[in-house]
Amino acid sequence: MYRDDSEKMNQKLLGLNGDEAAAYAIKQVNPEVVAAYPITPQTIIVERFSEYVANGLVDSEFVAVESEHSALSACVGASATGARAYTATAANGLALMWEILYIASGMRQPIIMSIANRALSGPLNIHNDHSDSMGARDSGWIQIYCENCQEVYDSHITAWRIAENINVQLPIMICFDGFTISHTMENVFTLNDEIVQNFIGKRVFPKITGHLGETDLRLNPTCPITMGAMDLQDYYFEHKVQQHEALLNSLEVIESVENEFSEITGREYGLIQSYMMEDADVALIGMGSVMGTTKYVVDQLRSNGIKVGLIKIRCYRPFPKEKLVKAISNCKVIGIIEKSLSFGSVGSPLYQDIKTVLYDYEKKPLIIGYVHGLGGRDTSPENLKQIFQDLLKIDNLTKKIGNQQYIGLRE
Amino acid sequence: MSKLKKKSELEPGAIPFKSSKEYETGDWGITYPKIDYNKCTKCTLCHFFCPEGAINVREDGYTEVDYRYCKGCGICSHECPVKCIEMIVKK
Numbered sequence: 096m097y098r099d100d101s102e103k104m105n106q107k108l109l110g111l112n113g114d115e116a117a118a119y120a121i122k123q124v125n126p127e128v129v130a131a132y133p134i135t136p137q138t139i140i141v142e143r144f145s146e147y148v149a150n151g152l153v154d155s156e157f158v159a160v161e162s163e164h165s166a167l168s169a170c171v172g173a174s175a176t177g178a179r180a181y182t183a184t185a186a187n188g189l190a191l192m193w194e195i196l197y198i199a200s201g202m203r204q205p206i207i208m209s210i211a212n213r214a215l216s217g218p219l220n221i222h223n224d225h226s227d228s229m230g231a232r233d234s235g236w237i238q239i240y241c242e243n244c245q246e247v248y249d250s251h252i253t254a255w256r257i258a259e260n261i262n263v264q265l266p267i268m269i270c271f272d273g274f275t276i277s278h279t280m281e282n283v284f285t286l287n288d289e290i291v292q293n294f295i296g297k298r299v300f301p302k303i304t305g306h307l308g309e310t311d312l313r314l315n316p317t318c319p320i321t322m323g324a325m326d327l328q329d330y331y332f333e334h335k336v337q338q339h340e341a342l343l344n345s346l347e348v349i350e351s352v353e354n355e356f357s358e359i360t361g362r363e364y365g366l367i368q369s370y371m372m373e374d375a376d377v378a379l380i381g382m383g384s385v386m387g388t389t390k391y392v393v394d395q396l397r398s399n400g401i402k403v404g405l406i407k408i409r410c411y412r413p414f415p416k417e418k419l420v421k422a423i424s425n426c427k428v429i430g431i432i433e434k435s436l437s438f439g440s441v442g443s444p445l446y447q448d449i450k451t452v453l454y455d456y457e458k459k460p461l462i463i464g465y466v467h468g469l470g471g472r473d474t475s476p477e478n479l480k481q482i483f484q485d486l487l488k489i490d491n492l493t494k495k496i497g498n499q500q501y502i503g504l505r506e
Numbered sequence: 507m508s509k510l511k512k513k514s515e516l517e518p519g520a521i522p523f524k525s526s527k528e529y530e531t532g533d534w535g536i537t538y539p540k541i542d543y544n545k546c547t548k549c550t551l552c553h554f555f556c557p558e559g560a561i562n563v564r565e566d567g568y569t570e571v572d573y574r575y576c577k578g579c580g581i582c583s584h585e586c587p588v589k590c591i592e593m594i595v596k597k
Contacts, residue, residue, distance in 0.1 A: 320521050323520065
């Protein structure tokens with residue numbers, strides 16, 4: 096992970112859970128406005144951050160809003176004036192923000208939001224799956240899925256540079272699994288405040304031509320502009336395609352910002368992470384904390400000489416199509432494991448995306464979709480080992496196995 | 507459609523490139539106000555009540571309706587203390 100000990104030495108090792116890692120990173124970023132409403136399992140972020148505010152450790156204006164709808168609205172308003180704005184939520188809180196999600200991305204506001212992934216009601220469930228953020232995959236936000244607390248910390252620093260890039264100007268959701276990451280304490284290497292501040296720098300603005308001439312894309316009384324105004328049949332279409340292109344262009348920006356970050360920290364993540372894929376016959380593709388468990392299982396199987404590998408999708412929106420196709424080019428069979436169910440659809444979201452991408456390529460691996468861990472059900476190493484074993488003898492199974500399988504479901 | 511800007515010519519963030527002055531909303535209304543200057547007392551209440559800012563005060567102290575922006579709501583006519591503003595249906 097580190098090129099030498101000096102990189103490690105310059106970083107302070109703290110025991111933080113995922114929520115605390117997010118709050119600690121945001122404390123170091125010191126955004127002008129934080130507006131958030133506590134909801135399990137994101138609560139600790141709001142608690143810690145309000146402590147930082149009360150103790151005078153940050154300059155942020157903390158807005159104790161009455162709902163998530165207001166939380167994101169406050170962030171949109173703050174961000175439009177040129178402030179850095181941060182919020183955090185989960186599940187039903189994200190659902191209540193829905194209307195503003197599209198307004199934030201449509202107004203091109205680089206807001207950073209943490210999501211401690213949790214199942215959507217009803218029935219009421221506070222535990223982890225990806226049904227909340229998966230529903231928001233088409234809202235025009237960049238979506239980053241983290242595997243562990245270290246990745247949560249690092250993502251909350253790099254995100255600002257990505258979102259605020261002149262060619263991007265889009266909000267980012269940093270998703271990490273509720274409880275599995277949010278409430279699990281791990282060793283996290285943290286940078287010192289000054290290095291974080293130097294890395295993120297000051298917020299930059301694209302130059303635009305308003306009706307009074309050239310100005311920054313922000314609300315400024317000396318050169319007023321209108322944001323989010325009526326946009327009908329004449330221009331809405333063009334503006335939406337612009338937004339789509341900005342999201343696709345962000346792939347490049349994400350990579351370059353992460354490269355720069357790895358120069359300081361020695362930690363590299365990338366859009367996707369391939370593990371033991373060079374000669375793998377069978378691979379599992381997935382997102383979030385379960386990929387850590389999958390690495391453990393891959394190591395076990397590899398020690399028995401079985402050629403398996405995994406790909407962790409870290410950046411889900413924009414979808415890293417080229418990287419993925421390259422990574423799986425030698426694979427014969429692929430299992431896609433995901434913690435969400437797309438009701439009435441042909442498969443879960445990641446499965447749909449990957450199958451769609453591969454339709455255009457001649458070399459198509461066999462793909463099986465697996466839904467696991469809904470409502471926080473545990474996915475054990477044994478479950479994953481079973482999937483690998485099923486996939487390894489897939490030639491005999493092709494007729495028996497369907498497109499969508501469930502792991503750990505009592506049928 | 508030909509005079510509309512292309513996608514590549516547009517600013518990010520869907521910022522309107524015209525000021526609201528260029529959107530002439532006066533054609534929305536079905537009625538328009540007509541001031542009877544023989545009765546008008548230059549009180550300028552209509553100027554202050556107009557929700558669109560479409561009634562200006564002239565140098566001579568009388569008010570004048572800017573029909574490019576008047577939506578014909580009739581608030582001026584309702585508020586006028588000497589009832590000198592008549593709402594006329596457009597033909």
